[in-house]
Amino acid sequence: MPAEMNRQILLASRPQGEPVPENFRLVETAIPKAGPGQMLLHTIYLSLDPYMRGRMDAGKSYAAPVGIGEVMEGGAVSVVVESNLAGYSPGEIVVARTGWQEFSLSNGEGGHKVDPALGPISFALGVLGMPGLTAYTGLFNIGKPKVGETLVVAAASGAVGSVVGQIARIKGCQVVGIAGGDQKCRFVKQELGFDECLDHRLPDLAGRLQGACPKGVDIYFENVGGDVFEAILPLLNNFARIPVCGLIAHYNATQPPQGTNRVPQLMREILVKRLSFQGFIVFDFASQFGQFVHDVSGWLRQGRIKYREDITDGLENAPRELIGLLKGENFGKKIIRVSPDPSKR
């Protein structure tokens, strides 16, 4: 079953603004051998996520950037091919940060086995993985939803936003999503059950948001930034909470917007309305993983959380799909199927 060579996608150069295909390079290398304490993994599903754009820049972020000529970073679900690692056997399914490649070595660090009883194994990259944990921990630890409050989340059909909104509804909030295009908005309202979903591509988002949030906004789960943030700011109620999880609207920016420095106005809003802005990264809450999987897998089983994947075949398509993801072209959690899913044969 394993191909004769390992295909990898490397970071070839750092993007200026939007990434282009030339920033990536597909190479073929020998399939590595598992040494002592290691296992050889064959990638099945590779996750594509907005944070990857940040890893392509040289600037310091919460993690070191990917080096030029290095394999692009990413989480993936794989099958164990060979194992010299106690507790792991060939044929088992694991999720780990093994990168954009068909084969990888792992010593098990930062990874864990996937329980196929909880759902399709690809869910370990989304609703039952890093994006789901991001939604769950940001919402509960920082957003602190209360019955009757209003929550707004953008990228509402995506891996994080869809889970944020559905959990907030389970907790009794009025939930307004924002998404790009009529198809996504209909999905968010009709399938995910949000109270409302607004298309940010249509005019006057600020006015429509105000109409959709007659009691103001108590929780704004920030995963986009930019114009959506500007439209939300005047609607925030006293004591509103803003978990800051992502800023996809800024990731491709090459320079800050000119005109007026609105920091003083933002600080004034924080003061007068007693707002809480708190940034977080999912790893800060890794210890809550067990509780998260317990709760969210339960809600999935009960049909109270729905989840959509947008799967593309072929590792070679990962660059194009990441470029599209950063423009909102995906519809649901973006995944690259690198090799066939053995659980579906």
Place this chain on the structure above:
Amino acid sequence: MPAEMNRQILLASRPQGEPVPENFRLVETAIPKAGPGQMLLHTIYLSLDPYMRGRMDAGKSYAAPVGIGEVMEGGAVSVVVESNLAGYSPGEIVVARTGWQEFSLSNGEGGHKVDPALGPISFALGVLGMPGLTAYTGLFNIGKPKVGETLVVAAASGAVGSVVGQIARIKGCQVVGIAGGDQKCRFVKQELGFDECLDHRLPDLAGRLQGACPKGVDIYFENVGGDVFEAILPLLNNFARIPVCGLIAHYNATQPPQGTNRVPQLMREILVKRLSFQGFIVFDFASQFGQFVHDVSGWLRQGRIKYREDITDGLENAPRELIGLLKGENFGKKIIRVSPDPSKR
């Protein structure tokens, strides 16, 4: 002892930028009579505080603005002259929000008796009053100081900043103050015992702050905004907390600064460093008043908190002194002595 007339200072017009004397008007009116359930108070000490600038504007803030022709708002320590209110007797000292006037009526709401055993009665306007409670509750509820952390606070010789820094030192923090001018900085270091105090009027505040905070900044108690905030932002450590208590640098601004909108950069810092910004108003934590008075009066008695007042005689000087306060011309907690302090006779 009471004068024949009541002198009051009214808001005559709303300032454009910095307040000017013409924004205020001194009037004489009859001394009111205490009706049922009321007491007549004679003002001894009137507090001047930066928040008063906000009350002079028409815009909505956390409290309604003072109306044109209305008595300027403010807290004051007074002596009871007549009382038809159960529990209050002539000669007792109370603190209440009675405004810029020599005599006032009160039904006791929003006020309380001053215990002269805890310190000079004027302390009820500062270290043992609203500014002290602001410092104490903002620091503990939002700043959450831990031994060995670095705290920065501006307006370090003022009523709030001086208490923030001294409590943080008691809790084991490295404390760096910022103040305007050499005299204040020497006071903050030598008398208040801060580890360092930097003069914001000298060049390269950002560079000097970096030198004074070799381990970065874990808590920035925000009471000024503007250039100080810009200098602090790059020094904030991961998981830093920023209680947002005041923005005196912006209060006289007539328009936002032009150039670059730094909101996206601020949001990125919040995300990447997992910063917590939280606005608060002292009234949000009113329930902690008892614990605050217990702790801070104890530290005062032990000499672990020192406190400086800047007292000017005469209600007629309140406008000039508020204008000066907004430019940092006061040195210590600014108070107007409206009538002689009976506890000092």
